[in-house]
Structure formats: C-alpha cells, structure tokens
Amino acid sequence: MIAPGGKFPSTSSLEALIDALRCLPGVGPKSAQRMTYHLLQRDRAGAERLAQALQTALASLRHCLRCNNFTESEICQRCASSRRDQSLLCIVEMPVDAISMEETHAYQGLYYVLMGRLSPLDGIGPKELAFERLFARATDGLVNEVILATNFTNEGEATAHYLSELLRARGLKVSRIARGLPAGGELEFSDAATVAQALMERRDYG
Numbered sequence: 001m002i003a004p005g006g007k008f009p010s011t012s013s014l015e016a017l018i019d020a021l022r023c024l025p026g027v028g029p030k031s032a033q034r035m036t037y038h039l040l041q042r043d044r045a046g047a048e049r050l051a052q053a054l055q056t057a058l059a060s061l062r063h064c065l066r067c068n069n070f071t072e073s074e075i076c077q078r079c080a081s082s083r084r085d086q087s088l089l090c091i092v093e094m095p096v097d098a099i100s101m102e103e104t105h106a107y108q109g110l111y112y113v114l115m116g117r118l119s120p121l122d123g124i125g126p127k128e129l130a131f132e133r134l135f136a137r138a139t140d141g142l143v144n145e146v147i148l149a150t151n152f153t154n155e156g157e158a159t160a161h162y163l164s165e166l167l168r169a170r171g172l173k174v175s176r177i178a179r180g181l182p183a184g185g186e187l188e189f190s191d192a193a194t195v196a197q198a199l200m201e202r203r204d205y206g
Contacts, residue, residue: 087144117159145173
C-alpha cells in the first residue's frame with residue numbers, strides 16, 4: 001500500500017502499529033496484522049478517529065475517587081447521584097461488570113471497581129489492586145452492606161473470599177451474589193457444579 005506522497009510506509013512504523021494493537025486482550029500477531037492493514041488500506045478515517053479518541057481519553061479520563069471507575073471528573077455521575085442507595089456497595093472486577101449489573105435494573109446502590117482480581121501467578125496482589133482505597137471507601141460510615149460480585153472464576157472466588165474476611169473484620173455486613181441455573185436453563189444441559197450450587201442456594205417458594 002502506498003502512503004500519501006507516493007511513499008511506502010516505513011517498516012518500523014508499520015511494525016510499531018502492529019505491535020501496539022497486540023496489547024488488546026485476545027489480539028495475537030495475525031489479528032493485529034489484519035487490523036493494521038484494514039485501518040491503513042480500508043478505513044483511514046476510522047484510524048484517525050481511533051487515534052484521536054485514544055488521545056482524548058488518555059488526557060481526560062481518571063479514576064473516580066469513590067468508585068475507582070473511569071470518569072472525566074473527580075467524582076463520577078453515579079457516585080454523585082442522590083438517587084442511589086448510599087448504604088449498598090457492590091464490588092466488581094471491571095467497569096463492564098458494573099454495566100452488566102446496571103442493565104438488570106435490579107440494583108440501585110453504588111459500586112467499587114477493582115480493575116482486576118487477585119492473581120498471584122500474574123503478580124497481582126492486594127497492593128496492585130489498591131485494596132486500602134476500597135477499605136477506606138467501605139468504612140466511610142455510609143455503607144451498611146458490601147455485595148461481592150466478582151466473577152465465579154478461581155481468581156474471582158479467591159478475591160471474594162479474601163475481601164470478605166477483611167471487610168467482616170471491619171464490622172461490615174458482607175454478601176455474595178448467588179449463582180445457579182440461568183433463566184430458561186434446563187437441568188439436562190447443566191453441569192453438575194452448577195446444579196449443586198443451585199441446590200445449595202435454593203430459597204422458599206410460593
């Protein structure tokens with residue numbers, strides 16, 4: 001592909017772009033190459049929008065002082081809203097998890113986004129996730145219950161267990177979101193662990 005001015009792009013700049021795209025989750029060398037050639041050959045306007053959007057986001061976004069989510073102000077709109085229940089604090093791993101919770105329209109409390117989960121093999125511990133900030137937020141005198149909504153992976157479960165111990169030691173009520181059969185799910189096609197969990201978390205009916 002010939003760049004503006006009739007010159008081929010330098011190998012270094014091309015390789016630098018491919019390598020930069022590999023930082024995205026799930027993007028390997030081949031995917032990064034396809035993205036690079038698509039942006040350069042098929043969608044230069046899109047590439048310019050992407051570059052500008054990234055530059056603007058990096059310059060303007062910061063972590064909310066209360067929930068640790070991304071925001072353009074010190075306190076995000078959700079944390080500043082008087083309509084939210086200040087007594088409930090839901091802990092999630094990533095911003096997308098908070099979005100999923102919001103889409104249920106079943107939760108009106110506030111959030112704290114860890115921006116990850118404990119993973120010793122990856123070198124991610126309490127210090128890397130700044131747990132002290134979370135503890136300061138949870139013990140601000142407004143929170144009555146902390147809801148642990150980390151994912152049901154090994155790392156997510158370990159994170160929930162670790163946090164529950166330390167939060168209870170600080171006198172807080174701690175709960176964990178339930179898991180079990182999904183809506184519309186059939187026993188025949190569910191794994192044994194899911195069925196067992198659904199049995200353990202059963203509740204009165206009728």
